[in-house]
Amino acid sequence: MAAAALPRRSYWGSKIVAIGKNYAKHKVEMGGTAERLEKPMFFFKPNSSVIASGEPIVRPAGCKELHHEVELGVVIKGRARNVSAADWRSVLGGWVLGLDMTARDWQLEAKKAGAPWSLSKGCDSFTPLTTVLPADAIADPAAMTLRLRVDGKERQFGSTSAMLHSVPELIAYVTSVITLEDGDVILTGTPEGVAEVAPGSVISCELADEAGTVAATLECPVVDGGSSA
Secondary structure, X not given: OOOOOOOOOOOOOOOEEEEEOOEHHHHHHOOOOOOOOOOOEEEEEXXXXXXXXXXXXXXXXXXXXXXXXXXXXXEEOOOEOOOOHHXXXXXXXXXXXXXXXXXXXXXXXXXXXXXXXXXXXXXXXXXXXXXXXXXXXXXXXXXXXXXXXXXXXXXXXXXXXXXOOOHHHHHHHHHHHOOEOOOOEEEOOOOOOOOEOOOOOEEEEEEEEOOOOEEEEEEEEEEEOOOOO
């Protein structure tokens, strides 16, 4: 499958499914425990949040703490429902390297209120994605590394082998409860090291195999969306 450019603020899939709490050390740094959840947890990010590499990530007005989260993304082909873990490659359309940007202060406020925190994850520009890698570009999704730097300084580095729920397990679970359509993306979670990023900074991400061969890179500047009214 040839790489396909992602148009700004648009995506050919119907939805982006983002997995949370899928790396033990990230769970701990967020105040949780390292134990594996019985079932994967996920939330949705709107297609309007997608931008391409090189486009600016906008810290929205009123957000005081914007965090970065680098993730491996799975692109679905065709229509996927009740796919078994053994058959996961039958619906694999490709891979992306992505960012799940998070307005952390908004998320914490929502959690304290017992309210949904979609706003903290779904703002415009909060899902930078690379062009799509062919399905065969990654032989083993549990043998890749994710790296994120801010202004050249490493913030996040982790192996996908540390996922608490594997890519086959994620596809099986998600498709057991919802139908995935052609072009939908599953973001598979982030390793430890998430932190605040300020306007004026540049976020650089890298997806590589364990030998160090780089499969994809993603780079976006962070800009200020202005003060709230």
